[in-house]
Amino acid sequence: LNHNVLRTSNVLLEFDSENYLSKVTDFVRECLSNNESAYIFTRRGSIIEASFKEYDGVKFFFLSPTSSKILKLNDKMYAVPVNDVSSILGVFNTLGKGCYGIVFDNLSDIILLTSFEQAYKMVRHALDILSGTGSYSLFLINRNVHGNDVLSAFESFFKYVIK
Numbered sequence: 001l002n003h004n005v006l007r008t009s010n011v012l013l014e015f016d017s018e019n020y021l022s023k024v025t026d027f028v029r030e031c032l033s034n035n036e037s038a039y040i041f042t043r044r045g046s047i048i049e050a051s052f053k054e055y056d057g058v059k060f061f062f063l064s065p066t067s068s069k070i071l072k073l074n075d076k077m078y079a080v081p082v083n084d085v086s087s088i089l090g091v092f093n094t095l096g097k098g099c100y101g102i103v104f105d106n107l108s109d110i111i112l113l114t115s116f117e118q119a120y121k122m123v124r125h126a127l128d129i130l131s132g133t134g135s136y137s138l139f140l141i142n143r144n145v146h147g148n149d150v151l152s153a154f155e156s157f158f159k160y161v162i163k
Contacts (some may be wrong), residue, residue, distance in 0.1 A: 003142070006136055007134060010130065010157070010160075011139070011161070013015045014151060015142060016143050023045060027138045034097045036100075037057050037063040038052070038057060038058045038101045039059050039061065040052060040102075041063055043105070044062045048105050059076050060078065061091055062080065063080055063081075064079040065081075082113055083113050084156050089126060089129070092126050098134060098135065100135050101135065102137040104126075104137060104140065106142060107119055107146045116150060120153060120154070
């Protein structure tokens with residue numbers, strides 16, 4: 001996808017192993033090469049954190065099972081309660097308008113820690129928040145963990161699905 005198409009799109013990446021990192025890297029580099037920030041939601045210690053922690057223009061929102069509220073760890077890192085969908089959506093709201101990319105690693109964690117219904121609502125509301133802002137996203141979901149009914153439910157939200 002060229003950048004103009006990407007800026008008006010949200011992408012679902014269905015992965016089945018560690019080979020997804022190159023696609024995430026392409027996405028983040030595309031953001032940064034166009035002078036846009038990248039916000040990454042992931043677990044502390046993930047391969048995605050390790051790959052991008054030294055990049056300028058990248059901020060992390062660590063999905064934490066032990067946090068009960070959003071905590072600022074430093075200028076580039078925050079902890080967000082993984083089992084509190086309202087807090088996650090609150091972060092989407094506070095990011096504000098502007099051109100930036102969001103990587104959400106990964107929906108499977110949200111589904112397993114909360115429920116399919118909570119994750120489904122979160123994605124729907126997150127994409128509503130992003131619509132019209134000039135921002136775009138890459139949501140990841142592990143296709144080996146979920147059945148076709150769950151995958152197709154999330155696929156319906158996205159114009160582009162990478163398998």
